[in-house]
Amino acid sequence: MSAPLQPALTRLRTMILDDETLVRAVASGRRRGTEPPWRRVELRYVDLKAGRHLQVTAYDDAQAHTTNHAVGEPARSALDGLLGHPFGNWHVDTTTETHQLRVTKKGEAVVHSRPRAAEQAIDRDHDRDKGRLLPEDDPVxxxxxxxxxxxxxxxxxxxxxxxxxxxxxxxxxxxxxxxxxxxxxxxxxxxxxxxxxxxxxxxxxxxxxxxxxxxxxxxxxxxxxxxxxxxxxxxxxxxxxxxxxxxxxxxxxxxxxxxxxxxxxxxxxxxxxxxxxxxxxxxxxxxxxxxxxxxxxxxxxxxxxxxxxxxxxxxxxxxxxxxxxxxxxxxxxxxxxxxxxxxxxxxxxxxxxxxxxxxxxxxxxxxxxxxxxxxxxxxxxxxxxxxxxxxxxxxxxxxxxx
Structure with a gap:
């Protein structure tokens, strides 16, 4: 069933800002009659020498653009900016659950959530392949x-x-x-x-x-x-x-x-x-x-x-x-x-x-x-x-x- 969009996005925001449980979040697609600035955006936390950061990788039609935002106000500000863009889909993986949000033609949210069969490990290595859709160490x-x-x-x-x-x-x-x-x-x-x-x-x-x-x-x-x-x-x-x-x-x-x-x-x-x-x-x-x-x-x-x-x-x-x-x-x-x-x-x-x-x-x-x-x-x-x-x-x- 559909639900008001803003409260659903607020719940996703809370999940994404939890650097202890977020595995990865992905924004993609577009809402009806709109065009977000990026084709796709991926978010995850990485551990740098300066501490933990929210890494945002945004894809246009030609390349990937990566920025890092310190946990706290910088990460919150970067995420709020992304949530303000008219993406049509959000996918959020945590260590224990998977959440999928789709924006309907009427601008409402349809959310599907399901528990994971086993707890998911988190990769916070900032040196993994840049811009790779599947890293070379993927099990496949x-x-x-x-x-x-x-x-x-x-x-x-x-x-x-x-x-x-x-x-x-x-x-x-x-x-x-x-x-x-x-x-x-x-x-x-x-x-x-x-x-x-x-x-x-x-x-x-x-x-x-x-x-x-x-x-x-x-x-x-x-x-x-x-x-x-x-x-x-x-x-x-x-x-x-x-x-x-x-x-x-x-x-x-x-x-x-x-x-x-x-x-x-x-x-x-x-x-x-x-x-x-x-x-x-x-x-x-x-x-x-x-x-x-x-x-x-x-x-x-x-x-x-x-x-x-x-x-x-x-x-x-x-x-x-x-x-x-x-x-x-x-x-x-x-x-x-x-x-x-x-x-x-x-x-x-x-x-x-x-x-x-x-x-x-x-x-x-x-x-x-x-x-x-x-x-x-x-x-x-x-x-x-x-x-x-x-x-x-x-x-x-x-x-x-x-």
């Missing part, structure tokens, strides 16, 4: 074999760690925006966000997604990972057991995927070639509110371009093999983005940091608006493009058969 990295037994990232895994961080920043912004604009429903413990990863492989990004959303953002989530290899299923179930994560892993092809729930977020990260098309088609068929897809290679359209005469005056784009391959990458993802828009998705195409296998790739982010386009300029533009280049995108065929 040890379970995945990325860090050693002392919690240090292995040198050979630094590239993967950077990939994880970049993905989490995109995920964080995407989830926040989708929740703010009501494209995603607000999850509860009884009805968590359903995260489905298609072609999950060894589920590196699947597990860090769960870890970040549940432990950092404080959002109830449930994982389903689908991969055609039985080896992946058994491996991922073992990791889930070690981490204490309640999840389902299925050995099946993407086309035969049946998660048993309506997915809220569909991931398709590094699905090779037309497997990305299979995943996108499934996500559209499920009417998934949020899609994050990062293809790792594009062979199908490239092969079609080799078999077709190049329309003039574009011969220079396909004459040399390396340029033809790069153009095929661009054409493939351009057509995918166009098809998703026709199916009622708002699509952003962005650069996504690659792994050692895919040093340069693209991420497609689709947010379902429900406004499907059956005719008009967008449809004609797509039809003219595929006709001019003589290609037949697999995603188009899959969506036509759906």
């Amino acid at each position: 990295f040890r379970a995945l074999g990325l860090s050693d037994h002392e919690g240090r990232m292995k040198p050979s895994r630094q590239g993967k760690y950077r990939q994880v961080e970049e993905f989490l920043r995109i995920l964080d912004a995407s989830i926040t925006d989708a929740l703010d604009k009501r494209h995603l429903r607000t999850p509860t413990a009884g009805e968590p966000l359903q995260i489905v990863d298609l072609g999950c492989g060894n589920a590196y990004l699947t597990f860090v997604t769960e870890r970040y959303l549940s432990h950092v953002r404080g959002l109830p989530v449930y994982l389903t990972g689908i991969d055609q290899r039985e080896q992946s299923r058994t491996h991922n179930e073992k990791i889930a057991g070690e981490l204490g994560v309640d999840a389902t892993f299925v050995a099946a092809s993407i086309g035969a995927a049946t998660p048993g729930v309506r997915p809220d977020v569909v991931l398709a990260l590094h699905a090779c070639d037309t497997a990305s098309d299979d995943a996108l088609a499934q996500a559209v068929d499920w009417e998934a509110p949020l899609i994050l897809a990062a293809p790792c290679c594009h062979h199908d359209i490239a092969a079609q371009l080799r078999r077709q005469p190049t329309p003039g005056p574009y011969a220079m784009l396909t004459r040399d093999g390396i340029l033809r391959e790069r153009f095929a990458d661009t054409l493939t993802d351009g057509l995918r983005a166009s098809l998703l828009r026709l199916e009622g998705y708002r699509v952003d195409v962005m650069q996504f940091v690659g792994s050692q296998h895919t040093p340069r790739n693209t991420l497609l982010r689709g947010v379902r608006t429900g406004r499907r386009v059956d005719d008009g300029p967008a449809r004609r533009e797509y039809d003219e493009l595929v006709e001019a280049w003589g290609v037949r995108p697999r995603l188009g065929d899959l969506l036509e058969r759906a």
Whole structure:
């Protein structure tokens, strides 16, 4: 049930100012018709040479800005300033409880509180990684074999760690925006966000997604990972057991995927070639509110371009093999983005940091608006493009058969 906002914020203020029990507090999102100065703010206490301070890390779209405020009036003043900003969500972790406050459209507060199963330890080390969404000593990295037994990232895994961080920043912004604009429903413990990863492989990004959303953002989530290899299923179930994560892993092809729930977020990260098309088609068929897809290679359209005469005056784009391959990458993802828009998705195409296998790739982010386009300029533009280049995108065929 909703309640007056100011008394609810005052109760959170008391919890945050208790430097003996606060583990961490996070402010994010925005209230209807407002825009806070920061995309996200994290608060925790750190022990410095000058004594205990409230550390405030504020994130804009480019970087993190960290300030420290001595316990007492400086900390109270800094916190009151933040509470005065129109953030839409507050999440407060104490050693014994978790509290989630959401501001409704009417400007009231909906608060969910629950006790912790075990008392949470407090980290007041001010030297931990600055600006990292998940520190390298997080248990998820040890379970995945990325860090050693002392919690240090292995040198050979630094590239993967950077990939994880970049993905989490995109995920964080995407989830926040989708929740703010009501494209995603607000999850509860009884009805968590359903995260489905298609072609999950060894589920590196699947597990860090769960870890970040549940432990950092404080959002109830449930994982389903689908991969055609039985080896992946058994491996991922073992990791889930070690981490204490309640999840389902299925050995099946993407086309035969049946998660048993309506997915809220569909991931398709590094699905090779037309497997990305299979995943996108499934996500559209499920009417998934949020899609994050990062293809790792594009062979199908490239092969079609080799078999077709190049329309003039574009011969220079396909004459040399390396340029033809790069153009095929661009054409493939351009057509995918166009098809998703026709199916009622708002699509952003962005650069996504690659792994050692895919040093340069693209991420497609689709947010379902429900406004499907059956005719008009967008449809004609797509039809003219595929006709001019003589290609037949697999995603188009899959969506036509759906």
